[in-house]
Amino acid sequence: MIDTYKHKGMRQKLVQIIREKGIHDINVLNAIEKVPRHFFFDSSFLKFAYEDNAFPIGAGQTISQPYTVAFQTELLQVTKGTKVLEIGTGSGYQACVLAEIGAKVFSIERQKMLFDKTLKFLPTLGYNIKLFYGDGYKGIPAYAPFDRILVTAGAPVIPEALLEQLKPGGILVVPVGGGNVQIMTTVVKTSGHEYIKKEHGTFRFVPLLEDKAYD
Numbered sequence: 472m473i474d475t476y477k478h479k480g481m482r483q484k485l486v487q488i489i490r491e492k493g494i495h496d497i498n499v500l501n502a503i504e505k506v507p508r509h510f511f512f513d514s515s516f517l518k519f520a521y522e523d524n525a526f527p528i529g530a531g532q533t534i535s536q537p538y539t540v541a542f543q544t545e546l547l548q549v550t551k552g553t554k555v556l557e558i559g560t561g562s563g564y565q566a567c568v569l570a571e572i573g574a575k576v577f578s579i580e581r582q583k584m585l586f587d588k589t590l591k592f593l594p595t596l597g598y599n600i601k602l603f604y605g606d607g608y609k610g611i612p613a614y615a616p617f618d619r620i621l622v623t624a625g626a627p628v629i630p631e632a633l634l635e636q637l638k639p640g641g642i643l644v645v646p647v648g649g650g651n652v653q654i655m656t657t658v659v660k661t662s663g664h665e666y667i668k669k670e671h672g673t674f675r676f677v678p679l680l681e682d683k684a685y686d
Protein backbone atom coordinates (compact mmCIF):
# COMPACT_ATOMS: atom_id res chain seq x y z
CA MET A 472 0.00 0.00 0.00
CA ILE A 473 1.22 3.52 -0.67
CA ASP A 474 0.73 6.85 1.03
CA THR A 475 -0.06 9.53 -1.55
CA TYR A 476 -0.49 13.30 -1.37
CA LYS A 477 -4.22 12.65 -1.57
CA HIS A 478 -4.07 10.53 1.59
CA LYS A 479 -1.94 13.17 3.32
CA GLY A 480 -4.50 15.81 2.37
CA MET A 481 -7.31 13.65 3.75
CA ARG A 482 -5.40 13.29 7.02
CA GLN A 483 -4.94 17.05 7.28
CA LYS A 484 -8.72 17.44 6.94
CA LEU A 485 -9.26 14.76 9.59
CA VAL A 486 -6.90 16.59 11.95
CA GLN A 487 -8.88 19.78 11.35
CA ILE A 488 -12.12 17.98 12.30
CA ILE A 489 -10.55 16.56 15.44
CA ARG A 490 -9.15 19.96 16.41
CA GLU A 491 -12.60 21.51 15.99
CA LYS A 492 -13.97 18.83 18.32
CA GLY A 493 -11.60 20.08 21.03
CA ILE A 494 -8.26 18.23 20.82
CA HIS A 495 -5.34 20.63 21.35
CA ASP A 496 -2.31 18.47 22.22
CA ILE A 497 0.04 19.20 19.32
CA ASN A 498 1.86 15.86 19.73
CA VAL A 499 -1.45 14.04 19.29
CA LEU A 500 -2.54 16.08 16.27
CA ASN A 501 0.86 15.64 14.58
CA ALA A 502 0.76 11.88 15.15
CA ILE A 503 -2.75 11.56 13.64
CA GLU A 504 -1.49 13.56 10.67
CA LYS A 505 1.47 11.21 10.23
CA VAL A 506 0.09 7.67 10.77
CA PRO A 507 -1.42 6.34 7.49
CA ARG A 508 -4.78 5.10 8.83
CA HIS A 509 -5.74 3.69 5.41
CA PHE A 510 -2.99 1.06 5.79
CA PHE A 511 -5.13 -0.46 8.56
CA PHE A 512 -8.08 -1.03 6.23
CA ASP A 513 -8.68 -3.71 3.62
CA SER A 514 -8.32 -2.10 0.20
CA SER A 515 -12.06 -2.34 -0.54
CA PHE A 516 -12.83 -0.06 2.43
CA LEU A 517 -10.14 2.57 1.85
CA LYS A 518 -12.58 5.42 1.36
CA PHE A 519 -13.72 5.07 4.98
CA ALA A 520 -10.21 5.41 6.40
CA TYR A 521 -10.28 9.17 6.88
CA GLU A 522 -13.83 9.59 8.09
CA ASP A 523 -14.07 10.33 11.79
CA ASN A 524 -15.77 7.00 12.54
CA ALA A 525 -15.00 3.64 14.10
CA PHE A 526 -14.84 0.82 11.54
CA PRO A 527 -15.09 -3.02 11.69
CA ILE A 528 -11.71 -4.79 11.47
CA GLY A 529 -13.03 -8.36 11.59
CA ALA A 530 -13.58 -10.79 14.45
CA GLY A 531 -16.38 -8.51 15.74
CA GLN A 532 -13.84 -5.81 16.66
CA THR A 533 -13.35 -2.22 15.52
CA ILE A 534 -10.61 0.29 14.85
CA SER A 535 -11.54 3.15 17.21
CA GLN A 536 -12.88 6.46 15.90
CA PRO A 537 -9.97 8.89 15.25
CA TYR A 538 -11.50 11.43 17.66
CA THR A 539 -11.66 8.77 20.39
CA VAL A 540 -8.04 7.78 19.73
CA ALA A 541 -7.05 11.46 19.96
CA PHE A 542 -9.13 12.03 23.11
CA GLN A 543 -7.66 9.03 24.93
CA THR A 544 -4.12 9.88 23.81
CA GLU A 545 -4.51 13.47 24.98
CA LEU A 546 -5.74 12.29 28.41
CA LEU A 547 -2.74 9.98 28.60
CA GLN A 548 -0.25 12.91 28.42
CA VAL A 549 2.44 11.11 26.45
CA THR A 550 5.79 12.52 25.39
CA LYS A 551 8.96 11.03 23.93
CA GLY A 552 10.13 8.05 25.98
CA THR A 553 6.92 7.51 27.99
CA LYS A 554 6.46 3.80 28.72
CA VAL A 555 2.88 2.90 27.76
CA LEU A 556 0.86 -0.29 28.09
CA GLU A 557 -2.16 -0.54 25.78
CA ILE A 558 -4.92 -3.07 26.45
CA GLY A 559 -6.66 -4.13 23.21
CA THR A 560 -4.20 -3.89 20.29
CA GLY A 561 -6.88 -4.52 17.67
CA SER A 562 -5.67 -3.09 14.35
CA GLY A 563 -2.61 -1.55 15.99
CA TYR A 564 -3.58 1.99 14.93
CA GLN A 565 -3.71 3.45 18.46
CA ALA A 566 -0.38 1.79 19.27
CA CYS A 567 1.18 3.44 16.20
CA VAL A 568 -0.17 6.87 17.21
CA LEU A 569 1.54 6.41 20.58
CA ALA A 570 4.76 5.19 18.94
CA GLU A 571 4.70 8.14 16.55
CA ILE A 572 4.73 10.49 19.57
CA GLY A 573 7.83 8.63 20.72
CA ALA A 574 6.31 6.43 23.41
CA LYS A 575 7.75 3.01 24.21
CA VAL A 576 4.67 0.91 23.50
CA PHE A 577 3.63 -2.48 24.89
CA SER A 578 0.24 -3.73 23.71
CA ILE A 579 -1.82 -6.80 24.52
CA GLU A 580 -4.64 -8.47 22.56
CA ARG A 581 -6.79 -11.48 23.48
CA GLN A 582 -8.13 -12.27 19.99
CA LYS A 583 -5.66 -14.69 18.41
CA MET A 584 -6.64 -13.94 14.83
CA LEU A 585 -6.27 -10.19 15.29
CA PHE A 586 -3.09 -10.63 17.27
CA ASP A 587 -1.49 -12.71 14.49
CA LYS A 588 -2.60 -10.27 11.79
CA THR A 589 -1.32 -7.19 13.62
CA LEU A 590 1.92 -8.92 14.67
CA LYS A 591 2.71 -9.48 10.98
CA PHE A 592 1.50 -6.10 9.81
CA LEU A 593 3.03 -3.61 12.28
CA PRO A 594 6.69 -4.22 11.41
CA THR A 595 5.88 -3.28 7.79
CA LEU A 596 5.13 0.25 9.07
CA GLY A 597 8.52 0.50 10.77
CA TYR A 598 7.26 0.99 14.33
CA ASN A 599 8.96 -0.84 17.14
CA ILE A 600 5.98 -1.92 19.26
CA LYS A 601 6.02 -4.92 21.58
CA LEU A 602 2.91 -7.04 21.07
CA PHE A 603 1.62 -9.66 23.50
CA TYR A 604 -1.11 -12.26 23.18
CA GLY A 605 -3.13 -12.65 26.38
CA ASP A 606 -5.64 -11.26 28.81
CA GLY A 607 -5.36 -7.51 29.30
CA TYR A 608 -7.12 -7.69 32.68
CA LYS A 609 -3.84 -9.08 33.99
CA GLY A 610 -1.62 -6.46 32.34
CA ILE A 611 1.98 -7.53 31.66
CA PRO A 612 3.61 -8.06 35.08
CA ALA A 613 6.98 -8.99 33.51
CA TYR A 614 7.36 -5.50 32.00
CA ALA A 615 5.67 -3.48 34.77
CA PRO A 616 5.62 -0.79 36.03
CA PHE A 617 4.35 1.54 33.30
CA ASP A 618 4.18 5.35 33.14
CA ARG A 619 0.82 5.12 31.43
CA ILE A 620 -1.82 2.46 30.80
CA LEU A 621 -4.51 2.82 28.14
CA VAL A 622 -7.53 0.53 27.89
CA THR A 623 -9.21 0.63 24.46
CA ALA A 624 -12.24 -1.56 25.28
CA GLY A 625 -15.12 -0.99 27.69
CA ALA A 626 -14.20 -2.32 31.15
CA PRO A 627 -17.09 -3.26 33.50
CA VAL A 628 -14.76 -2.39 36.40
CA ILE A 629 -11.26 -0.93 36.65
CA PRO A 630 -8.90 -3.94 36.60
CA GLU A 631 -6.94 -4.08 39.86
CA ALA A 632 -3.80 -5.51 38.20
CA LEU A 633 -3.55 -2.44 35.99
CA LEU A 634 -3.58 -0.08 38.98
CA GLU A 635 -0.81 -2.16 40.52
CA GLN A 636 1.30 -2.01 37.35
CA LEU A 637 1.18 1.81 37.23
CA LYS A 638 4.21 3.81 38.44
CA PRO A 639 3.64 6.41 41.16
CA GLY A 640 2.61 9.55 39.26
CA GLY A 641 1.33 7.34 36.44
CA ILE A 642 -1.99 7.71 34.61
CA LEU A 643 -4.53 5.04 33.64
CA VAL A 644 -7.09 5.92 30.96
CA VAL A 645 -10.02 3.52 30.84
CA PRO A 646 -13.58 3.61 29.50
CA VAL A 647 -15.64 2.22 32.39
CA GLY A 648 -19.02 0.56 31.94
CA GLY A 649 -20.27 -2.90 31.12
CA GLY A 650 -23.24 -1.85 28.95
CA ASN A 651 -23.45 -0.01 25.62
CA VAL A 652 -22.00 3.19 26.98
CA GLN A 653 -18.81 3.82 28.94
CA ILE A 654 -17.58 6.76 30.98
CA MET A 655 -14.07 7.81 30.00
CA THR A 656 -12.15 7.73 33.24
CA THR A 657 -8.64 8.76 34.26
CA VAL A 658 -6.96 7.43 37.38
CA VAL A 659 -3.78 9.14 38.58
CA LYS A 660 -1.70 7.10 41.01
CA THR A 661 -0.42 9.74 43.40
CA SER A 662 1.65 7.39 45.56
CA GLY A 663 1.70 3.75 46.65
CA HIS A 664 -2.03 3.13 46.87
CA GLU A 665 -3.59 6.60 46.56
CA TYR A 666 -5.58 7.40 43.45
CA ILE A 667 -7.36 10.41 42.01
CA LYS A 668 -10.20 9.49 39.68
CA LYS A 669 -11.83 11.83 37.13
CA GLU A 670 -14.58 11.33 34.55
CA HIS A 671 -14.52 12.77 31.02
CA GLY A 672 -17.86 12.09 29.32
CA THR A 673 -19.43 9.11 27.58
CA PHE A 674 -18.11 6.96 24.73
CA ARG A 675 -18.94 3.62 23.11
CA PHE A 676 -16.43 0.77 23.00
CA VAL A 677 -16.49 -2.95 22.28
CA PRO A 678 -16.34 -4.84 25.60
CA LEU A 679 -13.18 -5.78 27.47
CA LEU A 680 -13.80 -9.52 27.69
CA GLU A 681 -13.03 -11.41 30.81
CA ASP A 682 -13.21 -15.11 29.97
CA LYS A 683 -9.98 -17.06 30.18
CA ALA A 684 -10.43 -19.06 26.97
CA TYR A 685 -9.01 -16.84 24.27
CA ASP A 686 -10.65 -17.28 20.88
Ligand code: SAH
Pocket residue numbers: 532533534535558559560561562563564565566579580581582585605606607608623624677678679680681
Ligand atom coordinates in the same frame (compact mmCIF):
# COMPACT_ATOMS: atom_id res chain seq x y z
N1 SAH B 1 -6.82 -0.05 20.00
C1 SAH B 1 -7.50 -0.67 18.87
C2 SAH B 1 -9.01 -0.70 19.07
C3 SAH B 1 -9.35 -1.99 19.56
S1 SAH B 1 -11.02 -2.40 19.89
C4 SAH B 1 -7.16 -0.04 17.56
O1 SAH B 1 -6.47 0.99 17.55
O2 SAH B 1 -7.53 -0.59 16.53
C5 SAH B 1 -10.71 -3.28 21.43
C6 SAH B 1 -9.80 -4.48 21.34
O3 SAH B 1 -9.70 -5.01 22.67
C7 SAH B 1 -10.32 -5.61 20.48
O4 SAH B 1 -9.35 -5.95 19.53
C8 SAH B 1 -10.55 -6.77 21.46
O5 SAH B 1 -10.29 -8.05 20.92
C9 SAH B 1 -9.58 -6.41 22.55
N2 SAH B 1 -9.88 -6.99 23.87
C10 SAH B 1 -11.10 -7.23 24.46
N3 SAH B 1 -10.95 -7.78 25.68
C11 SAH B 1 -9.61 -7.91 25.89
C12 SAH B 1 -8.81 -8.41 26.97
N4 SAH B 1 -9.36 -8.91 28.08
N5 SAH B 1 -7.46 -8.38 26.83
C13 SAH B 1 -6.87 -7.90 25.71
N6 SAH B 1 -7.56 -7.41 24.65
C14 SAH B 1 -8.92 -7.40 24.74
